[in-house]
Amino acid sequence: MNTGIKIISFLLISSFGLVFGSIPWPHPPQDSVHPIGNSWGLFQDYGGTPYLHNGNDIMTPPLWPVTAVRYGYVKKVWTTGNPLYNGITIGDSAGSGFCSGYMYYHIDPNTITVQEGDTVYPGETIGRIVTWPVAEFHHNHFSKNRNSGVIWPSYGTFYKNPLAEFIPDNDSTVPNFLNAISGQKFAICLNNRSTYLNPDSVYGDCDLICRLEDKINHRVWKVAVYKISYSIRDTLGNYVVPLKLSFQFSESIEAYYPGQCRTVYKDDAVCNSNCDYDSLARRLYYIFTNTDGDPLIEGSDSLECWRTSLIPDGPYWIKVMAEDEFGNRVQDSMLVRVKNRPNVWRDVGVLSIVAPGGEIDSGLSFVPACTLYNYGNTTESYRVRMKVGSFYNDTARITNHSPGTKVYLIFPIGNLSVPRGIYPVTCSTELVSDTNRRNDKREGQVLVRVLDAQAGAILSPVDSLRADSLFVPKGLVRNLGNTTVNFPVSFLIQRGVDTLYQKRINITFLPESTALALFPETSFSVLGWYYTQLRTELAGDRYPGNDRISDSFRIYQPPSGVLEGKEREVISNPLKSDFSLLVLEGFNRIEIYNILGEVLYSMTLSGEKSGRIKIPRLPVGIYILNFTGGEKREERKVIIFR
Numbered sequence: 245m246n247t248g249i250k251i252i253s254f255l256l257i258s259s260f261g262l263v264f265g266s267i268p269w270p271h272p273p274q275d276s277v278h279p280i281g282n283s284w285g286l287f288q289d290y291g292g293t294p295y296l297h298n299g300n301d302i303m304t305p306p307l308w309p310v311t312a313v314r315y316g317y318v319k320k321v322w323t324t325g326n327p328l329y330n331g332i333t334i335g336d337s338a339g340s341g342f343c344s345g346y347m348y349y350h351i352d353p354n355t356i357t358v359q360e361g362d363t364v365y366p367g368e369t370i371g372r373i374v375t376w377p378v379a380e381f382h383h384n385h386f387s388k389n390r391n392s393g394v395i396w397p398s399y400g401t402f403y404k405n406p407l408a409e410f411i412p413d414n415d416s417t418v419p420n421f422l423n424a425i426s427g428q429k430f431a432i433c434l435n436n437r438s439t440y441l442n443p444d445s446v447y448g449d450c451d452l453i454c455r456l457e458d459k460i461n462h463r464v465w466k467v468a469v470y471k472i473s474y475s476i477r478d479t480l481g482n483y484v485v486p487l488k489l490s491f492q493f494s495e496s497i498e499a500y501y502p503g504q505c506r507t508v509y510k511d512d513a514v515c516n517s518n519c520d521y522d523s524l525a526r527r528l529y530y531i532f533t534n535t536d537g538d539p540l541i542e543g544s545d546s547l548e549c550w551r552t553s554l555i556p557d558g559p560y561w562i563k564v565m566a567e568d569e570f571g572n573r574v575q576d577s578m579l580v581r582v583k584n585r586p587n588v589w590r591d592v593g594v595l596s597i598v599a600p601g602g603e604i605d606s607g608l609s610f611v612p613a614c615t616l617y618n619y620g621n622t623t624e625s626y627r628v629r630m631k632v633g634s635f636y637n638d639t640a641r642i643t644n645h646s647p648g649t650k651v652y653l654i655f656p657i658g659n660l661s662v663p664r665g666i667y668p669v670t671c672s673t674e675l676v677s678d679t680n681r682r683n684d685k686r687e688g689q690v691l692v693r694v695l696d697a698q699a700g701a702i703l704s705p706v707d708s709l710r711a712d713s714l715f716v717p718k719g720l721v722r723n724l725g726n727t728t729v730n731f732p733v734s735f736l737i738q739r740g741v742d743t744l745y746q747k748r749i750n751i752t753f754l755p756e757s758t759a760l761a762l763f764p765e766t767s768f769s770v771l772g773w774y775y776t777q778l779r780t781e782l783a784g785d786r787y788p789g790n791d792r793i794s795d796s797f798r799i800y801q802p803p804s805g806v807l808e809g810k811e812r813e814v815i816s817n818p819l820k821s822d823f824s825l826l827v828l829e830g831f832n833r834i835e836i837y838n839i840l841g842e843v844l845y846s847m848t849l850s851g852e853k854s855g856r857i858k859i860p861r862l863p864v865g866i867y868i869l870n871f872t873g874g875e876k877r878e879e880r881k882v883i884i885f886r
Contacts, residue, residue, distance in 0.1 A: 285493030593683030
């Protein structure tokens with residue numbers, strides 16, 4: 245053989261831009277699509293026992309070249325003595341272990357150019373297609389197999405569908421649904437039987453059947469649909485069968501084993517699957533409920549079905565989706581009614597709790613509501629109960645609820661004047677003689693929020709500050725609620741009745757957190773006492789009594805001539821309104837001022853010895869105590885808090 249030619253062919257194939265796991269077509273031109281006459285998994289019946297087709301019949305003219313799709317080793321040259329049934333398998337290993345290989349079948353034995361054990365290169369011509377006795381059906385039965393041995397003793401397992409590996413693939417034909425039975429999109433029969441059911445009266449374990457057809461690059465030959473899935477839901481959109489894979493013709497097919505065929509295709513007097521050389525007579529009926537949800541086709545899958553006894557009677561939508569190997573997709577659906585129960589079936593249930601739910605602020609009123617469904621077949625009137633925690637328990641009544649319908653129900657107004665927290669919510673129907681209690685009750689919960697912001701403490705300014713010294717007003721603010729909030733916080737500074745400083749900032753708080761509020765810096769030069777206030781401004785605050793806190797500070801100037809000096813702290817003393825003072829020795833006069841500088845109380849003591857004096861009751865507020873005695877002077881600040 246001409247090695248140079250093989251290398252050139254390999255380079256040409258590489259120029260197609262193939263990726264790992266992809267192959268060119270096994271006939272020239274290898275970079276163009278070819279029609280498929282019979283596909284992997286297609287129903288086959290030529291007068292004997294039906295079986296699944298275990299390859300892809302690639303249609304060609306007679307004696308058309310067969311070209312290798314990949315580098316490999318000839319594992320077997322199949323010769324049967326019948327000129328129609330001969331072929332070649334080229335594997336990916338020369339050894340004796342298990343390996344995969346591509347089988348090219350229906351090759352004219354007089355044109356085969358390779359021998360067992362030969363090395364083959366991509367694009368190499370290995371033979372020519374035999375002339376088939378059926379007009380226009382000359383083809384290469386192309387499959388992906390797996391076996392062991394330096395020379396394979398048999399075809400091995402037909403273990404993968406190579407159709408999805410072909411590059412290019414520009415299949416533009418979308419699969420097509422046909423009525424399975426006259427006037428019915430899908431057919432319904434009892435599981436593994438030919439007892440067909442009316443769509444308006446479905447019961448027991450059922451097989452569901454659809455009729456589909458597809459074509460791959462050919463105008464005539466109908467082939468199997470590559471992938472089928474289905475789902476079933478009630479008329480409210482609740483799935484009783486979530487989307488489930490029925491079949492995907494990508495995995496192994498047991499050669500000529502009828503069990504796989506009976507699992508996939510319905511073939512009886514009503515749904516009579518047929519597929520031979522008559523292109524117009526091809527009919528394919530798929531039992532799409534015969535699946536455990538994986539792509540492997542097994543005989544045990546035929547035991548699968550739609551078990552309608554596990555769901556309430558009523559209407560259901562069956563939807564089927566079909567898809568080819570290129571991704572072209574189509575879907576169709578049909579409404580059926582399940583009727584397993586006696587003539588009179590009483591069954592109502594709660595579909596959902598509409599309110600209360602989520603988050604609600606404490607102190608607000610709420611309107612409980614729910615949706616209900618009549619799963620039975622009689623019109624019903626009944627009572628429904630709603631409970632929220634231990635603080636709400638009330639009922640509302642439904643009258644003339646028609647079967648198969650949903651209704652919306654509102655309950656009497658409730659009030660959430662309760663502490664913050666999570667409270668259970670239950671809603672239940674109270675239909676006498678309800679035959680299905682499983683759907684009578686729904687449970688949920690509601691988070692009762694409390695909006696509560698607290699001004700915690702003024703951190704600056706406090707006590708004494710030197711005149712004209714800059715300072716940053718700041719304070720602690722707390723979110724005592726159980727929800728994240730954003731709100732303004734303000735800081736106020738007054739002297740007498742004059743407001744000298746007022747700033748506002750916004751702060752975001754997580755639930756039950758504390759934040760430091762920092763305001764723009766400032767300074768004051770006028771000596772004396774100043775009033776401060778930190779205030780939270782949360783809209784809807786449930787406890788406004790803790791929104792503000794007050795304090796005071798003094799601006800002072802060191803004595804003239806003193807360049808450096810230690811600031812004397814004026815200590816805050818929180819006191820009750822009734823208190824007494826212990827006057828130390830050396831002081832003989834006491835004065836009490838409010839923050840406006842007004843004298844509220846004064847007293848001169850006889851002598852200079854220490855002693856305790858009783859102070860008259862003062863209102864809640866901030867006061868300055870001034871002690872004097874000769875040259876000595878002391879000040880103290882007190883806060884009367886109750």
